[in-house]
Amino acid sequence: MSHIAREPVSSMRQSSILDEIRKTGLISRVEIAERTCLSRSLVTNITAELLEKRLIVEKETIVSKSRGRRRVLLGLNPGAVSVAGVKVSAFQVSFAVTDFEAGVKSSLVTPVRTGERPVEFLADVIEEGIRHCAKTAKVDIADIAGIGIGIPGFINSSTGACHWTPLYENCDGSLRDLIRERFQIPTYIENDANAVTVAEQWFGLGKGCDDFIVVTIEEGVGMGIVLGGKLYTGANGIAAEFGHMVIDPSGPPCRCGKRGCIESFASGGGIMRAVRKACAEGLWRHDDAALLTMPDVIALARKGDPVLADIFRKAGHVLGIGVAGLLQIFNPAKMIFTGEYANSGDLLFGPMRETVFSVLHKAYLENTRLELQPWADTDWARGAASLALQEIYKSPVETIRLRSERAAAGA
Amino acid sequence: MSHIAREPVSSMRQSSILDEIRKTGLISRVEIAERTCLSRSLVTNITAELLEKRLIVEKETIVSKSRGRRRVLLGLNPGAVSVAGVKVSAFQVSFAVTDFEAGVKSSLVTPVRTGERPVEFLADVIEEGIRHCAKTAKVDIADIAGIGIGIPGFINSSTGACHWTPLYENCDGSLRDLIRERFQIPTYIENDANAVTVAEQWFGLGKGCDDFIVVTIEEGVGMGIVLGGKLYTGANGIAAEFGHMVIDPSGPPCRCGKRGCIESFASGGGIMRAVRKACAEGLWRHDDAALLTMPDVIALARKGDPVLADIFRKAGHVLGIGVAGLLQIFNPAKMIFTGEYANSGDLLFGPMRETVFSVLHKAYLENTRLELQPWADTDWARGAASLALQEIYKSPVETIRLRSERAAAGA
DNA sequence: TTTTTTAGTTTATGAGAAAAATTAAATAGG
DNA sequence: CCTATTTAATTTTTCTCATAAACTAAAAAA
Numbered sequence: 118m119s120h121i122a123r124e125p126v127s128s129m130r131q132s133s134i135l136d137e138i139r140k141t142g143l144i145s146r147v148e149i150a151e152r153t154c155l156s157r158s159l160v161t162n163i164t165a166e167l168l169e170k171r172l173i174v175e176k177e178t179i180v181s182k183s184r185g186r187r188r189v190l191l192g193l194n195p196g197a198v199s200v201a202g203v204k205v206s207a208f209q210v211s212f213a214v215t216d217f218e219a220g221v222k223s224s225l226v227t228p229v230r231t232g233e234r235p236v237e238f239l240a241d242v243i244e245e246g247i248r249h250c251a252k253t254a255k256v257d258i259a260d261i262a263g264i265g266i267g268i269p270g271f272i273n274s275s276t277g278a279c280h281w282t283p284l285y286e287n288c289d290g291s292l293r294d295l296i297r298e299r300f301q302i303p304t305y306i307e308n309d310a311n312a313v314t315v316a317e318q319w320f321g322l323g324k325g326c327d328d329f330i331v332v333t334i335e336e337g338v339g340m341g342i343v344l345g346g347k348l349y350t351g352a353n354g355i356a357a358e359f360g361h362m363v364i365d366p367s368g369p370p371c372r373c374g375k376r377g378c379i380e381s382f383a384s385g386g387g388i389m390r391a392v393r394k395a396c397a398e399g400l401w402r403h404d405d406a407a408l409l410t411m412p413d414v415i416a417l418a419r420k421g422d423p424v425l426a427d428i429f430r431k432a433g434h435v436l437g438i439g440v441a442g443l444l445q446i447f448n449p450a451k452m453i454f455t456g457e458y459a460n461s462g463d464l465l466f467g468p469m470r471e472t473v474f475s476v477l478h479k480a481y482l483e484n485t486r487l488e489l490q491p492w493a494d495t496d497w498a499r500g501a502a503s504l505a506l507q508e509i510y511k512s513p514v515e516t517i518r519l520r521s522e523r524a525a526a527g528a
Numbered sequence: 529m530s531h532i533a534r535e536p537v538s539s540m541r542q543s544s545i546l547d548e549i550r551k552t553g554l555i556s557r558v559e560i561a562e563r564t565c566l567s568r569s570l571v572t573n574i575t576a577e578l579l580e581k582r583l584i585v586e587k588e589t590i591v592s593k594s595r596g597r598r599r600v601l602l603g604l605n606p607g608a609v610s611v612a613g614v615k616v617s618a619f620q621v622s623f624a625v626t627d628f629e630a631g632v633k634s635s636l637v638t639p640v641r642t643g644e645r646p647v648e649f650l651a652d653v654i655e656e657g658i659r660h661c662a663k664t665a666k667v668d669i670a671d672i673a674g675i676g677i678g679i680p681g682f683i684n685s686s687t688g689a690c691h692w693t694p695l696y697e698n699c700d701g702s703l704r705d706l707i708r709e710r711f712q713i714p715t716y717i718e719n720d721a722n723a724v725t726v727a728e729q730w731f732g733l734g735k736g737c738d739d740f741i742v743v744t745i746e747e748g749v750g751m752g753i754v755l756g757g758k759l760y761t762g763a764n765g766i767a768a769e770f771g772h773m774v775i776d777p778s779g780p781p782c783r784c785g786k787r788g789c790i791e792s793f794a795s796g797g798g799i800m801r802a803v804r805k806a807c808a809e810g811l812w813r814h815d816d817a818a819l820l821t822m823p824d825v826i827a828l829a830r831k832g833d834p835v836l837a838d839i840f841r842k843a844g845h846v847l848g849i850g851v852a853g854l855l856q857i858f859n860p861a862k863m864i865f866t867g868e869y870a871n872s873g874d875l876l877f878g879p880m881r882e883t884v885f886s887v888l889h890k891a892y893l894e895n896t897r898l899e900l901q902p903w904a905d906t907d908w909a910r911g912a913a914s915l916a917l918q919e920i921y922k923s924p925v926e927t928i929r930l931r932s933e934r935a936a937a938g939a
Numbered sequence: 940t941t942t943t944t945t946a947g948t949t950t951a952t953g954a955g956a957a958a959a960a961t962t963a964a965a966t967a968g969g
Numbered sequence: 970c971c972t973a974t975t976t977a978a979t980t981t982t983t984c985t986c987a988t989a990a991a992c993t994a995a996a997a998a999a
Contacts, residue, residue: 446770480764
């Protein structure tokens, strides 16, 4: 509120115009001027700088309906920047190298039991993975403009500190700093769900929306919040835990120690637990019940298995109660559902929608859209990569400067 | 994000310096310059304008420990501005006229069954009340710089529209516009809990804190959210409903139609319902059980009645589960508890704290303070008044200009 | 006293954005 | 085909506004 940002104004202007181009895809100078309330002359100057730095390019002109000189459309130059993204999970580390528009140029999954080895070892794995991925994408390591890391747990992205993670007993060493030192490339770390949220904000369904919530359905249930165009992370940087909101104090025990958390019903873990329970109780049987995975269960339920459908219905209902709570608290413009098991689609989200609509006053849904974002395998790592992209969009000049300095030092 | 505010820069600077003075109470020019990162010369110029407009005054100088010219402390001039606040409830309308620091200069309560009469009648009551209150405070109506109205329900403060209120069946006419027309004075309307939140932000425990949550315990349970120094109201302006988050789907029915909402346990209404139930079941007896009010119950519980203490304990526990959910979602810097029945103090908040501490990971409480703000009778109306004050702080020049224009027109 | 230190003010300068003027590129119409 | 008109984009000029630097004011220390 009180403190006025003291970063150079020119950088801010570049960033806001670059933002406009990213959000719209293709846009003319005139329209940028209208949208940003800047003068046309200023837009000309700033776009000239961005063009000179090759961050944007002039594309075709608009075939106008009226007479007059045609508007020249400006678009991002995807090849201008490459970044790397790393997602750390319990049993694997996944990687992606993306372009300036978060397009995945190469990806990689390395199986590794992360928790059983020291952090240094994880750093080795990550270094190896990034180098390999960059090579596949035919990008020189020195041309990687930033590295983003997504990891479950309570992460303070500004300090890089990890307050807690399910992967390690204690997590004192800063993984971010380890990687930053190895590559001498700007490196960022965030909670994994927050990273996916940033990806949605910049390159997904949240594009152009300044207030929305992302709910991820995976092994657990995650959440990310964007308010006023910024990822909301709270006082300690650990905001937006949704999976462990208590919905039913007499519900099943959750891995967090409480009972009846949303996650204990509506996550991959919760659903698998319900399936195993149904097996144990003889309500449901399957030849390879012990080896069954969540995608299997989704496939079987889709084929019409009534017991499984019922499990999904119950899970969707609980999720709906939680989502209704969120909608009442935030009244967001948009709510995006995604995550590894978002592909269960209407099995889960149908009943969720029903519950939400039956429970809430209609005013809460009038300007709020619930949207489903299909999940791709590389989305975790892509989300992490978008952490780095975010920073580049915030100060494009700085990034270019840094890179050319590194190139000079290397030469 | 993209749009850059186009209001005059000078007004913005005045506002930010005025903010600094309000937040600190007394502050020297040097310190303002340091805090706002503005040059001393600019601070001199802007404070000169504010002094000329009599919005601030030079107070005593600091008795310094070192040598050199002493710093002159600047403070608000409380008498510079008067505003009126109106809180509309089901059975009464309360009023306050306050000074520039939200100090209550006069107050009034008018009993009236608001819901049984048309909105026009309510407007009559409000006009009468404001005129009376202004007279008591010895303030000329023409000197009232703004009017704020607080009312329960879903209110869109920018349009003035009321999407729903428990007071009226339908609520099409804009109460705000009615009052604005009668007085020709800038008038603002907000949800009542949000109004109290604004009062906390500007003149209460939220002063100087940009991210906090207010929870009000009254007949219901209300909430207000301040994020990034701004009241958060969501896409429809109806955000921050907390009382109707479901904690226990098998709990008691709530007036909203659902079961087991927080409000059905932890509000004045919920507690009184539990007391009556205890009476009916013969667990508790009292001579005038039928006439018992919430303050009576609080007094009896304080004296050590075990059954009542137990009811408060249960209510506090449910509140704690809800609060823990909020803390996980927002991880705010501060959480402020207030409202008519906040005076029940540790009866309710003791058990609440216990639950919160037992349920949450310690990281959530490290930088978060739970604070209790004692409640005064005039706080509803004062909260409403602060809606108007808020606008004045945002554009002080405009306000002064408007008022002198009105004075000129009247003369 | 005089010197030193810090607060606050005035003046001079410079950055940066917009307005105005100009150039570029298109269409419509004769 | 040429000219007028329209709209886009650019260049030049102007102006606003914040800062830096110089200066004045007021205090304590020497």
